[in-house]
Amino acid sequence: MKRIIIYFSLFFSVSFYGQNDFILTIKGIDASKPIKFKKEALKNAVIEFKDNKLIKFNIIGFKIKIPGVQAEEIKGNKIDERIYNKIFRIVSKGDIIVISDIKTNTFIEEKGPYPDPMFPIVIEIF
Structure with a gap:
């Protein structure tokens, strides 16, 4: 049930905010869909971002939710x-880690700061 809710929220956030450039x-892997990682890979x-040349992004912070914490x-x-x-101590196989509330410092050339909503990153441990 927990996975269904997370997958639904991810799908809703992506479809609500639409496609971006x-x-x-x-770790270089597209985070627009749930990712499977071993917990050692999160070190x-x-x-x-991989972005186009008109938008410059800097991630300045995020929230991470570990099960039970x-x-x-x-x-x-x-x-x-x-x-x-x-993560290494608490998380076990099958647990889901969610990275959300990603804050960016974004600038579009000649337009100044641009607040852009970010979808959550869902990571399943295997």
Whole structure:
């Protein structure tokens, strides 16, 4: 049931906000659909964009929700050592980690700052 709700929320957020000219990635993998990772693969994982040349993105923070633990806010675009250690200790096979509330510092040439809604990243541990 938990997976169904997460998949539905991901689908709704992508379809509601529409297609963009950029791709949100984690460790270089397209994050527009649920991703399967081993928990070891999340060590120093970087969240970034592959974008067109007109838009420049910098991720300045995000929230990460680990099962059984309150969501934590992270500054920057990387899963740091402290969060990775929590993931390694707490998460088991089949658990889902959600990275949401991704904050960007976005600039479109000649138009200034542009707040862009980001869809959540859903990671299933296998």
